[in-house]
Amino acid sequence: MIETPYLLFLGDAPDQLAAKVAQGIADWRPEHCVGQFRLPGCGADCGVPDMTLEEARAEGAQTMVIGVANRGGRFSPAWRDAMVAALEAGYDLASGLHTLLRNDPALVAAADAAGRALHDVRLPEDDYPIADGTPRSGKRCLAVGTDCSVGKMYTALAMDAEMRSRGLPSTFRATGQTGILITGEGVPLDAVIADFMAGAVEWLTPDNDADHWDHIEGQGSLYHPSFSGVTMALIHGGAPDALILCHEPTRTHMRGLPHYGLPTLEALRDTVLPLARIVNPACRVVGVSLNTRALDDAAAAQLVAETGARMRLPCTDPYRFGAGPLVDALMGT
Amino acid sequence: MIETPYLLFLGDAPDQLAAKVAQGIADWRPEHCVGQFRLPGCGADCGVPDMTLEEARAEGAQTMVIGVANRGGRFSPAWRDAMVAALEAGYDLASGLHTLLRNDPALVAAADAAGRALHDVRLPEDDYPIADGTPRSGKRCLAVGTDCSVGKMYTALAMDAEMRSRGLPSTFRATGQTGILITGEGVPLDAVIADFMAGAVEWLTPDNDADHWDHIEGQGSLYHPSFSGVTMALIHGGAPDALILCHEPTRTHMRGLPHYGLPTLEALRDTVLPLARIVNPACRVVGVSLNTRALDDAAAAQLVAETGARMRLPCTDPYRFGAGPLVDALMGT
Numbered sequence: 001m002i003e004t005p006y007l008l009f010l011g012d013a014p015d016q017l018a019a020k021v022a023q024g025i026a027d028w029r030p031e032h033c034v035g036q037f038r039l040p041g042c043g044a045d046c047g048v049p050d051m052t053l054e055e056a057r058a059e060g061a062q063t064m065v066i067g068v069a070n071r072g073g074r075f076s077p078a079w080r081d082a083m084v085a086a087l088e089a090g091y092d093l094a095s096g097l098h099t100l101l102r103n104d105p106a107l108v109a110a111a112d113a114a115g116r117a118l119h120d121v122r123l124p125e126d127d128y129p130i131a132d133g134t135p136r137s138g139k140r141c142l143a144v145g146t147d148c149s150v151g152k153m154y155t156a157l158a159m160d161a162e163m164r165s166r167g168l169p170s171t172f173r174a175t176g177q178t179g180i181l182i183t184g185e186g187v188p189l190d191a192v193i194a195d196f197m198a199g200a201v202e203w204l205t206p207d208n209d210a211d212h213w214d215h216i217e218g219q220g221s222l223y224h225p226s227f228s229g230v231t232m233a234l235i236h237g238g239a240p241d242a243l244i245l246c247h248e249p250t251r252t253h254m255r256g257l258p259h260y261g262l263p264t265l266e267a268l269r270d271t272v273l274p275l276a277r278i279v280n281p282a283c284r285v286v287g288v289s290l291n292t293r294a295l296d297d298a299a300a301a302q303l304v305a306e307t308g309a310r311m312r313l314p315c316t317d318p319y320r321f322g323a324g325p326l327v328d329a330l331m332g333t
Numbered sequence: 334m335i336e337t338p339y340l341l342f343l344g345d346a347p348d349q350l351a352a353k354v355a356q357g358i359a360d361w362r363p364e365h366c367v368g369q370f371r372l373p374g375c376g377a378d379c380g381v382p383d384m385t386l387e388e389a390r391a392e393g394a395q396t397m398v399i400g401v402a403n404r405g406g407r408f409s410p411a412w413r414d415a416m417v418a419a420l421e422a423g424y425d426l427a428s429g430l431h432t433l434l435r436n437d438p439a440l441v442a443a444a445d446a447a448g449r450a451l452h453d454v455r456l457p458e459d460d461y462p463i464a465d466g467t468p469r470s471g472k473r474c475l476a477v478g479t480d481c482s483v484g485k486m487y488t489a490l491a492m493d494a495e496m497r498s499r500g501l502p503s504t505f506r507a508t509g510q511t512g513i514l515i516t517g518e519g520v521p522l523d524a525v526i527a528d529f530m531a532g533a534v535e536w537l538t539p540d541n542d543a544d545h546w547d548h549i550e551g552q553g554s555l556y557h558p559s560f561s562g563v564t565m566a567l568i569h570g571g572a573p574d575a576l577i578l579c580h581e582p583t584r585t586h587m588r589g590l591p592h593y594g595l596p597t598l599e600a601l602r603d604t605v606l607p608l609a610r611i612v613n614p615a616c617r618v619v620g621v622s623l624n625t626r627a628l629d630d631a632a633a634a635q636l637v638a639e640t641g642a643r644m645r646l647p648c649t650d651p652y653r654f655g656a657g658p659l660v661d662a663l664m665g666t
Contacts, residue, residue, distance in 0.1 A: 133558035133590050194530050195523040197562045222565075225466035225612045229530045229566030236558035257466050260611075271607060278596075279558045 002094045002119050002184040003062035004029075007051065008036040009086075010044050011079050013068040019044035021096060022067025025182050028157045032184070034061040039078055044068070053082075053089045063119070065181055066095040073099050084110040094119035096177030121180040124192050124200070131198035131237050133279055138208025141330060142240035143218040143289065144272050146262045148227060148255045150248040151291035151319070152218035153179055155326070158318035159244075160215040162327045169212040173204050175234065179217045189219055190230055197230065201237025213330065216240065222271055223263045224254050235272065239280045242330055245269060245311075248291040249303055265311055286329040288315040335427045335452050335517040336395035337362075340384065341369040342419075343377050344412050346401040352377035354429060355400025358515050361490045365517070367394040372411055377401070386415075386422045396452070398514055399428040406432050417443045427452035429510030454513040457525050457533070464531035464570050466612055471541025474663060475573035476551040476622065477605050479595045481560060481588045483581040484624035484652070485551035486512055488659070491651035492577075493548040495660045502545040506537050508567065512550045522552055523563055530563065534570025546663065549573065555604055556596045557587050568605065572613045575666055577659060578602060578644075581624040582636055598644055619662040621648040 006025065013019040026033050026046040035051035038044075046067070051059070064086040070079070083093055083101075087110040093101055101107050101118040111118050141159065143152040156172055157179075163170035172179070174186025187200045205214045216238045220227030245265050254260035263271070269285050276283040288311050292300035300317060308315030314325040339358065346352040359366050359379040368384035371377075379400070384392070397419040403412070416426055416434075420443040426434055434440050434451040444451050474492065476485040489505055490512075496503035505512070507519025520533045538547045549571045553560030578598050587593035596604070602618050609616040621644050625633035633650060641648030647658040 131559040133587075133593060190526075190528040192527050193523075194525050194527060194563045194566070195560065197527050198559055222608070223611055225569035225572075226464040226531055227528065228569050228608075228611075229562040229564075230527045231562075232555075232565035233527070233562030236561050239558075260466060263611075274604060275555070275561075278556055278561075278593075 002181070003092055004032040004184055005034045005061050006032050007034055007053070007056040007061040007064045007091065008046055008048065008067045009064050009082065010036050010038045010042050010046065011068045011082070012039045012041045012076070013044040016044045019046060019068050021069070021178050021181060022046050022065070024178050025065065025067060028161065028182050034059045037064065037082070039082065053086055053091070057089055057091070061091065063092040063094050066093065066097060070097055070099060075099060075104065080104070080106055083107055087111050087114045087116045090114065090116070092117040092119065094121060094181060096121045096181055098122065121177050122188055122191060124188055126203070128187070128192060128196040128200035128203050130195060131202050133236070135280075136202070136205070136207045136239065137210060138212045138214065139241045140205055140214045140216060140238055141242040141244065142216045142234060142238045143244045143246050144231065144235070144268065145218060145221045145246040146223060146265065146268050147221050147248065147251055148224050150246045150251070151289060152246045154319050155244055155246055155289040155323070156215040156217050157182070158323040159326050159330070162323040163213060166327070169209060171212070171214050173214045173216045175201070175204070175217040175219055186217070189234065190227070194229070197233035198237030201234055205238055218246070221254075223260075223268070224257070225260070226256070232275070235276050236279050240276055240283055241280060242284055242286045243272060243276060244287050244289050244326060245285060246289045246291070250294040265307070269311075285313065287326040288313050289326065290315065290317050292317040292320055335514070336425060337365040337517055338367045338394050339365050340367055340386070340389040340394040340397045340424065341379055341381065341400045342397050342415065343369050343371045343375050343379065344401040344415070345372045345374045345409070346377040349377045352379060352401050354402070354511050354514060355379050355398070357511050358398065358400060361494065361515050367392045370397065370415070372415065386419055386424070390422055390424070394424065396425040396427050399426065399430060400514075403430055403432060408432060408437060413437070413439055416440055420444050420447045420449045423447065423449070425450040425452065427454060427514060429454045429514055431455065454510050455521055455524055457521055459536070461520070461525060461529040461533035461536050463528060464535050466569070469535070469538070469540045469572065470543060471545045471547065472574045473538055473547045473549060473571055474575040474577065475549045475567060475571045476577045476579050477564065477568070477601065478551060478554045478579040479556060479598065479601050480554050480581065480584055481557050483579045483584070484622060485579045487652050488577055488579055488622040488656070489548040489550050490515070491656035492659050492663070495656040496546060499660070502542060504545070504547050506547045506549045508534070508537070508550040508552055519550070522567065523560070527562070530566035531570030534567055538571055551579070554587075556601070557590070558593070559589070565608070568609050569612050573609055573616055574613060575617055575619045575663055576605060576609060577620050577622050578618060579622045579624070583627040598640070602644075617666060618646065619666060620659040621646050622659065623648065623650045625650040625653055
């Protein structure tokens, strides 16, 4: 569990894309963000106040989150100086980078001296059980995609936010690095040992009140051969009551695999539902989430309408048009 | 790669079942077994000559394989004395036990002093790539099951043995601890990090001659919620040209999960084939393998005949009746 609130470290991010982890936190958990800390030359801005380490600490910030991607797998000297200074100022550090904080001797020494924690959310921090497939109380919704990176995490975050705005009991359950940094906890599923994947998802989504919904962050795709095993473990470990089909309509091939075309939404539905019902016979596909970022407003609205009619399911782009239709559908289950 | 030939260590195994790893090696790779080494009170016998450490070493044995399950997760003092003596006599040690050789200080010290290797086949020894789904030359056959422990490994070993007896190019590819000890190499798939599962299977089954068949050891079941993600990674990483459906006809529920019934062979076929065709559109289900151990000869023969007729597929119990029908079917693809 990572202590909040956060100071977002943007470093010398050349552009907004390089700071997308920080942007995700600022978008979805603004109440956790005291401010942002930028180095000279930073070209990103997450729309929260610029602060020094001391100013944010005075505002109560507990953890400095590395919200920027590093290039070449190394921390630059400027980054490291800032991170050491943060530890000395009383911050914990949290990072989802491949370059681990715990493998940097200067950071380890500074953290030890200051008595602060280094959170590498890329690595699992718990021992997970082997899944036992026992039904759990409460309800669960899982977003599944025609491909990787089609908006599954944003769909789950948007549905969780919509439910909470209506005063309905809801929790976003993070299964990836960015999601864990957004919420401060979760399971980095792609780094879990194979035998314990489904058990880690069961552990992440325990018994709950009968009307409570977990919105489980999806990973990979059943149609993406590199990561389909991780997706399968989410479907069986998560035991979802509801599935949301996620799709990016302009994608021409599976991410990173030019020789693989995307399945249709119909094929995804027909493949995932029987697999999900092995564990939860009551599972239903309740809606479609389109990532229409590449389309203009009119084209996006038209595609949403056409897709919903074609699939006979509620359909939206939850980031662009709101998650209301998906939450309405969920409440009907 | 574990050096052969082996001396099989049966320890003080109370019965034959406790020595089933050693029995698997003796059954499938008799040419690798110089003999067996038993302690007083041993109730198992793998049908190979009893030898002392010195006798087997004189016959050329390179590695002493721990072919017996330990109870309570610890090595008994008698085991440890025998293992230390083996290292001092010039053997490597190989083990698939949960209790790791490398975590036992006495064994580590003895191995270091003697310059010998400790092989814990429960742990991966390589860094595997992320799968890229690129088609590979050569052919691959994967056994998939209605449940765990229904005979997938024995099916693959029997088909490999049948092909080699006909002079056909064939390799058994081990994905579990017993399989790795039988062949001396492989991938302990259940211990691989999630993101690299499918890549490990691609690595294990590389490009080969056009008429060469890999017989890939299956793991878990798409219908077993604890391990279905591992099975999915095998289906997509293995990119099989041929699938064998494996079933144990007297099983009443999924192994370890009393609240889960088994799927029919028809359901397994209809679930697995579309998933396999995502990666290999030419994939076919070519036969059925029944584990009839619980039946008498007449009942086994009748069930094999009935199941083959019902599924319109070649069917056999490859351990009881031979793998000929399955290999015939494979040669027809």
